[in-house]
Amino acid sequence: MRHKTTFVAAAMLLGGLIMGVPAGAQQLFMHGYATQAYGQTSDYAQVGLGTGGTGDLRAAAVQARLAFFSTGTQIVVQGAHRRVGGSPLATVIDDVELDWAFAEQRVGDFSARVGRVPIPKGLMNEMRDVGTLLPFYQASKAFYTDGIEAVDGVTVRFTHSLGAFDVEAQGFQGKIPIVISLSDQDGVQAIDVDGNGTYGGQFTVALPMSGVKVLGGLLDSDVGVQTAQGPATLNWKFKWVGAEYTTDAYYARAEHSWSMVPTFQRSRSYYVQAGTRVKGGLWLNVQREHSFTRVLAPPAVGFEYNPIGDWALGFSYAFSPKLVLKGEHHWSSGYALDQLVNVAGPAVDNRYFLLSFSTAF
Amino acid sequence: MKRILFGLLMAALFAPASTVQAQEFQVVVNAGSSFSEISKGDLSKIFQKKARKLPSGEGAKPVDQKKDAAVREAFSEAVHGRSAGQIESYWQQQIFSGKDVPPEKKDSDAAVIDFVRSHPGAIGYVSAGASLGDGVKAVAVSD
Numbered sequence: 001m002r003h004k005t006t007f008v009a010a011a012m013l014l015g016g017l018i019m020g021v022p023a024g025a026q027q028l029f030m031h032g033y034a035t036q037a038y039g040q041t042s043d044y045a046q047v048g049l050g051t052g053g054t055g056d057l058r059a060a061a062v063q064a065r066l067a068f069f070s071t072g073t074q075i076v077v078q079g080a081h082r083r084v085g086g087s088p089l090a091t092v093i094d095d096v097e098l099d100w101a102f103a104e105q106r107v108g109d110f111s112a113r114v115g116r117v118p119i120p121k122g123l124m125n126e127m128r129d130v131g132t133l134l135p136f137y138q139a140s141k142a143f144y145t146d147g148i149e150a151v152d153g154v155t156v157r158f159t160h161s162l163g164a165f166d167v168e169a170q171g172f173q174g175k176i177p178i179v180i181s182l183s184d185q186d187g188v189q190a191i192d193v194d195g196n197g198t199y200g201g202q203f204t205v206a207l208p209m210s211g212v213k214v215l216g217g218l219l220d221s222d223v224g225v226q227t228a229q230g231p232a233t234l235n236w237k238f239k240w241v242g243a244e245y246t247t248d249a250y251y252a253r254a255e256h257s258w259s260m261v262p263t264f265q266r267s268r269s270y271y272v273q274a275g276t277r278v279k280g281g282l283w284l285n286v287q288r289e290h291s292f293t294r295v296l297a298p299p300a301v302g303f304e305y306n307p308i309g310d311w312a313l314g315f316s317y318a319f320s321p322k323l324v325l326k327g328e329h330h331w332s333s334g335y336a337l338d339q340l341v342n343v344a345g346p347a348v349d350n351r352y353f354l355l356s357f358s359t360a361f
Numbered sequence: 362m363k364r365i366l367f368g369l370l371m372a373a374l375f376a377p378a379s380t381v382q383a384q385e386f387q388v389v390v391n392a393g394s395s396f397s398e399i400s401k402g403d404l405s406k407i408f409q410k411k412a413r414k415l416p417s418g419e420g421a422k423p424v425d426q427k428k429d430a431a432v433r434e435a436f437s438e439a440v441h442g443r444s445a446g447q448i449e450s451y452w453q454q455q456i457f458s459g460k461d462v463p464p465e466k467k468d469s470d471a472a473v474i475d476f477v478r479s480h481p482g483a484i485g486y487v488s489a490g491a492s493l494g495d496g497v498k499a500v501a502v503s504d
Contacts, residue, residue, distance in 0.1 A: 065462060118458060
């Protein structure tokens with residue numbers, strides 16, 4: 001999906017810039033995160049897990065940020081390593097990939113970025129793999145679909161305080177990688193395709209009540225796919241809303257999205273999660289996520305099903321904000337598995353647990 | 362005696378919180394800065410890099426205390442209304458969404474004061490009893 005050569009070139013560019021600028025005029029910041037997990041399912045392969053259990057679940061990244069103080073320019077490069085167990089996604093993910101590589105220019109409340117830039121989509125998109133910030137091992141699978149994480153193009157951002165309200169408006173334009181899951185007689189496959197001519201944006205408002213944030217956004221993309229008749233382009237429209245309330249003692253968060261690919265399918269999905277601090281760094285977390293799809297393509301026009309239906313209950317224990325242990329159990333009923341199931345039949349019940357350990361620096 | 366104890370208890374309960382908090386830290390700026398008072402709201406935004414200018418119009422250079430400093434917890438609760446741990450999480454979100462990095466951290470009151478003294482536009486906070494010396498001044502924090 002992403003290219004090692006681009007990663008190496010970005011690292012060399014960053015290195016060159018560091019060497020070429022007088023000391024004191026710039027500063028290099030290094031950050032990173034890592035999560036290792038172990039999990040097992042009860043009956044079916046799902047989210048990379050099998051009935052035999054696996055520890056081949058990992059997400060890590062290292063980020064370098066070079067800031068030039070006099071001009072307000074920043075160069076950011078983030079490389080990632082991800083393992084997804086037995087998930088079909090493993091065929092489209094390299095061991096080391098380039099997450100982002102962009103140059104940013106700030107002028108007052110405005111900033112513009114060019115390169116491979118994270119896409120604002122919902123509350124957690126850019127942080128979907130940062131275990132220390134998530135209440136569960138993964139961000140909601142129903143809302144945060146695979147791919148749609150970065151755009152090769154341009155983003156603009158405007159932040160401003162309007163009285164007690166903090167507003168943030170972001171826009172993006174370019175090409176995005178999208179991962180599509182396909183089922184055929186050979187099983188479930190993941191393929192990555194390009195979303196060309198993609199544009200969209202997100203508007204976020206932090207309310208005067210401390211810890212309250214609401215947002216809404218949309219995305220429009222022309223997805224290139226290969227059909228039996230040859231290459232084709234499908235227009236894909238996506239919109240979403242979300243809200244969260246966080247305090248030192250509890251949080252609640254919910255997001256809902258609607259997706260439409262005319263002549264192919266229409267779907268909507270949501271998740272709701274909440275948690276409370278039991279004592280010290282110990283939190284109890286609960287989550288419900290669900291998705292609904294209506295087929296618009298022949299021969300199954302009008303067929304409806306619920307790919308994802310999942311309840312999760314878990315705990316997280318923060319030794320510090322940068323060192324977190326989590327345990328979770330999921331009760332799943334749907335069709336979004338890593339193995340072939342009959343979507344015309346009854347929903348498939350499955351259970352799985354995950355233990356994970358996350359750190360950040 | 363009971364009346365005196367009751368009076369002391371009531372006085373402690375209803376004493377303005379800002380008075381108590383104000384005794385725990387002092388906000389310091391470079392002596393060249395032309396303002397003498399800043400609101401908690403503006404202070405919070407500057408330390409979260411949501412605002413980039415001081416009330417005087419200078420570009421703000423916030424400087425933080427190390428994560429386990431007692432004065433940092435007091436400052437965080439009083440100014441942000443959130444624990445220092447929550448502010449750490451806020452900065453993780455900013456870093457890993459590619460937006461920004463936290464203010465520079467210093468290991469002691471003396472290091473914060475040295476930084477503020479040598480950087481026009483710098484703003485920091487130190488323990489209430491810290492000696493400031495030349496080139497640095499304390500500013501009042503209003504609600």
